[in-house]
Every structure is written in C-alpha cells, then in structure tokens.
Amino acid sequence: MSAATDRTATLYRMVMPQHTCPFGLKAKALLEREGYTVDDHWLKTREETDAFKAENGVRTTPQTFIAGERVGGYDDLRRHFGKPVADPKAVTYKPVIAIFAMAALMALAASWAAFGTLAPVRAGEWFIAIAMCLLAVQKLRDVESFSNMFLGYDLLAQRWVPYAYVYPFAEAAAGVLMISGALMWVSIPLAFVIGTIGAVSVFKAVYVDKRELKCACVGGDSNVPLGFVSLTENLMMVAMAIWMLRYVF
Known part of the structure; x- marks a missing residue:
C-alpha cells in the first residue's frame, strides 16, 4: 500500500x-x-x-x-487522533468567563469612545452594569427554564414563586439604568435588594447546607456550578449599588 x-x-x-x-x-x-x-x-x-x-x-x-x-x-x-471530546454534562465556568471577559472589553471600549482614554473608575462601573445586562440576557432566553433552576436555591423565590420570573427583568433594568446613569433612585435599591437576596441564598445553599447545585446565573440550561461565581455576581450588584450612592449624595 x-x-x-x-x-x-x-x-x-x-x-x-x-x-x-x-x-x-x-x-x-x-x-x-x-x-x-x-x-x-x-x-x-x-x-x-x-x-x-x-x-x-x-x-x-x-x-x-x-x-x-x-x-x-x-x-x-x-x-x-488523540484530541479531547467535550462532555456536554460536565460542569464548566466557560459561559461566565466569556460573559465577564466580554463585559470588560465592552466597558473599556465605551470608556475609550466616551473619554478617549481607559478611565478606570467609569470603566469599572460600566463593567459591572454591562455584566448584569449580559447575564440577564442569558436568563431571558428561556425564563421558564431559568425559574426552574432558580427555585432550587433562591430563598425569596421559594416563598413567592413570581419572583423567579421577575428577577431577570429586574437585573436587566438595573443594569441598563446604571449604564445610563438615569433613575438611580430605581436602579440602586433594585440592585441592592436582588443582590443581597441572591448572595444570602447562594451562601446558605452552598456553604451552610452544603448542597451541590447548578447556578441559574447564565440561564436554566447551564452547567455552571453554584458557588463562588454565583456569590460574586450577587456581591458585585450589592457593591455597585453602594458605590452608585456617591452620585446621589
């Protein structure tokens, strides 16, 4: 041959x-x-x-x-050929990494377009707000699927089911308003409330109850494990809400 x-x-x-x-x-x-x-x-x-x-x-x-x-x-x-084959059921942080990386690049691009420089403070604010919007988009792709996963650990949603459907829209609204700087009397308490409830819920589920769950942060079809990343997402919203108070007072 x-x-x-x-x-x-x-x-x-x-x-x-x-x-x-x-x-x-x-x-x-x-x-x-x-x-x-x-x-x-x-x-x-x-x-x-x-x-x-x-x-x-x-x-x-x-x-x-x-x-x-x-x-x-x-x-x-x-x-x-000895190449890796992805396991569709394997847990992964790739969706979250991709969203945060794109949010950071968009924030830097917006800073450059607005100020002609990479203004670190404004870019940081935009980064968190844009990340909130991108994460909301993932949830809004299929709100029903998101709600199913979210109800597994969110404390408020377990007591008032409609909150599972409200949350993606609330996160999106807070993010958009924070990007624009408009209606801060709406965006600040909104981000603070949903971020606080989310952080407490994740902390209880993961670090107190020791449950192994998937996070609904990037939608109901994700394989992202509930834990540090989910807690960070919520704490970022809380921190952003507190930081934005400087524009009010």
Missing part, C-alpha cells in the same frame, strides 16, 4: 438541499488538518442516508473510514 493511500480517508456525510451536517464539515476539516486526502461521499437524501446506516449498522452520520476500517463519527474521529 502506498504512502498516499495510507493518508486517504473515506467520509460519508449528509449534504442535502435543506441540510448540511455540521459534524460532517467538522470531520472533513479535521481529516484535512491531519494531512489526509478525503474521499468525500455525500448522502443527498434521507433515503440514501437511511440505507447507508442500515448497510453499515450505524445510527448516525458522518462516518469515517481509514485504511478500510470504520473509525466512526466526529467524536470518534477526535478520539482517534
């Missing part, structure tokens, strides 16, 4: 008028990055796809074959 043949892989993937399989595209790109020439076979209809699955005894596509041996789907291909 020639060296060229050794570096050839056969890929079967769905490419239909209404659907192109994203994992098929990823598998093809991965094979090419690994130096393989790809013999790319398109499954152009549902019937053709079902026939391929039945013939090869597989449940999904894409499917990759190397040196006549079936490697499997995209995750199997990653394992074949």
Whole structure:
C-alpha cells in the first residue's frame, strides 16, 4: 500500500438541499488538518442516508473510514487522533468567563469612545452594569427554564414563586439604568435588594447546607456550578449599588 493511500480517508456525510451536517464539515476539516486526502461521499437524501446506516449498522452520520476500517463519527474521529471530546454534562465556568471577559472589553471600549482614554473608575462601573445586562440576557432566553433552576436555591423565590420570573427583568433594568446613569433612585435599591437576596441564598445553599447545585446565573440550561461565581455576581450588584450612592449624595 502506498504512502498516499495510507493518508486517504473515506467520509460519508449528509449534504442535502435543506441540510448540511455540521459534524460532517467538522470531520472533513479535521481529516484535512491531519494531512489526509478525503474521499468525500455525500448522502443527498434521507433515503440514501437511511440505507447507508442500515448497510453499515450505524445510527448516525458522518462516518469515517481509514485504511478500510470504520473509525466512526466526529467524536470518534477526535478520539482517534488523540484530541479531547467535550462532555456536554460536565460542569464548566466557560459561559461566565466569556460573559465577564466580554463585559470588560465592552466597558473599556465605551470608556475609550466616551473619554478617549481607559478611565478606570467609569470603566469599572460600566463593567459591572454591562455584566448584569449580559447575564440577564442569558436568563431571558428561556425564563421558564431559568425559574426552574432558580427555585432550587433562591430563598425569596421559594416563598413567592413570581419572583423567579421577575428577577431577570429586574437585573436587566438595573443594569441598563446604571449604564445610563438615569433613575438611580430605581436602579440602586433594585440592585441592592436582588443582590443581597441572591448572595444570602447562594451562601446558605452552598456553604451552610452544603448542597451541590447548578447556578441559574447564565440561564436554566447551564452547567455552571453554584458557588463562588454565583456569590460574586450577587456581591458585585450589592457593591455597585453602594458605590452608585456617591452620585446621589
């Protein structure tokens, strides 16, 4: 067998008028990055796809074959090349890190646009307010799902269920008002109240009751563990509310 043949892989993937399989595209790109020439076979209809699955005894596509041996789907291909495969159920802080990083960059950009410099105090204020807005967006994507997770640990929501639905809107309103500097008589007590209740709830659930829960801070479908990050989010709101009092008095 020639060296060229050794570096050839056969890929079967769905490419239909209404659907192109994203994992098929990823598998093809991965094979090419690994130096393989790809013999790319398109499954152009549902019937053709079902026939391929039945013939090869597989449940999904894409499917990759190397040196006549079936490697499997995209995750199997990653394992074949010794690359990590993400566990969709694993806990992770990535969503929170991404939100805080983007909030920081947006705050610095706003400071530069407004003042022509990276004003640390104003940028810090905007960072917290923008982070509140971005976190609220994650909750507002699916308020029902958020409320289900939130009710698992928030003390006020457990006593008054509508609060679980009010919270995302309250957080968003406080964040927007703090960015604008308007209606501080609304934003300051709002941030202080929801932040305080949240901090107490998280502290009790995690550090007193020792419960292992997922945090609703980035929405009801998150795998972010309830703990330090959740407590920090709420304490930031409390600190921001207290800090903003300097503009009132």
